[in-house]
Amino acid sequence: MTLTFKALERAPVDSRHDLDAVLEAVRFNADGLIPxxxxxxxxxxVLMMAWMNREALEETLRTGRVCYWSRSRGTLWRKGESSGQQQHLKSAALDCDGDTLLLQVEQMGPACHTGRRSCFYVLLEQDGARIGSAPLIDPDTLYGKA
Incomplete structure (x- = not known):
């Protein structure tokens, strides 16, 4: 844990801290990403989990439209740029170690590329896995046929 996050443990409620200093202390992984x-x-x-680098996080905070880092494409990914199913930021919070983000968002339509509201639809149970929700929109409609 960084000294910055150690100091924040004892900071009073509603105290203000320099954003750049806090972002500098964020514990991005070896690839420069944070979940x-x-x-x-x-x-x-809970809609989804994706990765952000510092640029994506700063853009999200600046614009209010959620931007992630696409590991498969190696580029910034503005949620909804292909599907139209955008996320608008309501609030962002770091965990106590500065290594995970929680984004409170307004999700427009499904969050999952499968057309489901949430990416967390495969329910693991004692006797097997069960699909817990149906797509709201056919993925071919969201992204066009491959």
């Missing part, structure tokens, strides 16, 4: 969990701000529904 970001997106949660629907009003229902608490």
């Amino acid at each position: 970001a969990i997106a949660q629907q701000h009003d229902s608490g529904e």
Whole structure:
């Protein structure tokens, strides 16, 4: 844990801290990424987990439109740029170690590339795995046929 996050442990409620200094202390992994969990701000529904680098995080904070880092494409990925199913930031929080983000978002339509509201639809149970939700939109409609 960095000294910055150690100091924040004892900071009073509503105290203000320099954003650049906090971002400098964020514990990005060896690839320069941090996991970001997106949660629907009003229902608490966990929608997805993706990765952000510092540039994606700064863009998200600056614009209010959630931007991730696409590991497969090696580029910034603005949620909804292909599907139209954007995420708008309501709030962002770092965990106590500065190595995970929680994004409270307003999700427009499905969050998952499968057309489901949430990426977390494969339910693991004692006797097997069960699909817990159906797609809201056919993925071919979202992304066009391959």
